[in-house]
Amino acid sequence: MKMKIKKGDTIELISGRERDKGRRGEVIRVMPKDNRLVAQGVNMRKKHQRQVQTQGRTISPGIIEFEGSIHISNVMLVCPKCDEATRVAIQREDGSARRVCKHCEALID
Numbered sequence: 627m628k629m630k631i632k633k634g635d636t637i638e639l640i641s642g643r644e645r646d647k648g649r650r651g652e653v654i655r656v657m658p659k660d661n662r663l664v665a666q667g668v669n670m671r672k673k674h675q676r677q678v679q680t681q682g683r684t685i686s687p688g689i690i691e692f693e694g695s696i697h698i699s700n701v702m703l704v705c706p707k708c709d710e711a712t713r714v715a716i717q718r719e720d721g722s723a724r725r726v727c728k729h730c731e732a733l734i735d
């Protein structure tokens with residue numbers, strides 16, 4: 627299965643933890659091999675950081691928040707035209723594949 631979502635797209639979380647459902651964010655990383663992606667501000671995780679010393683610098687202890695990866699089956703692309711979370715159709719033209727919103731039929735690329 628080919629990834630239909632690219633870095634820079636906006637996605638909406640359609641399943642997952644209750645408080646995150648419906649949350650939108652910009653895709654900042656895609657991992658096509660794992661069918662996963664990371665989106666800004668979506669699926670935030672907390673990590674406890676211990677105090678560490680590296681090269682004379684001290685990283686202070688505390689809680690670090692970071693974006694956890696999400697499986698692509700849990701997200702939908704948000705169409706920049708109609709602002710709906712939508713499925714994407716692939717339209718082939720002149721040998722190139724273009725993404726089309728199934729909702730408003732706008733070209734997404």
Ligand SMILES: [Zn+2]
Binds near residue numbers: 705706707709728732
């Ligand atoms: Zn659309």
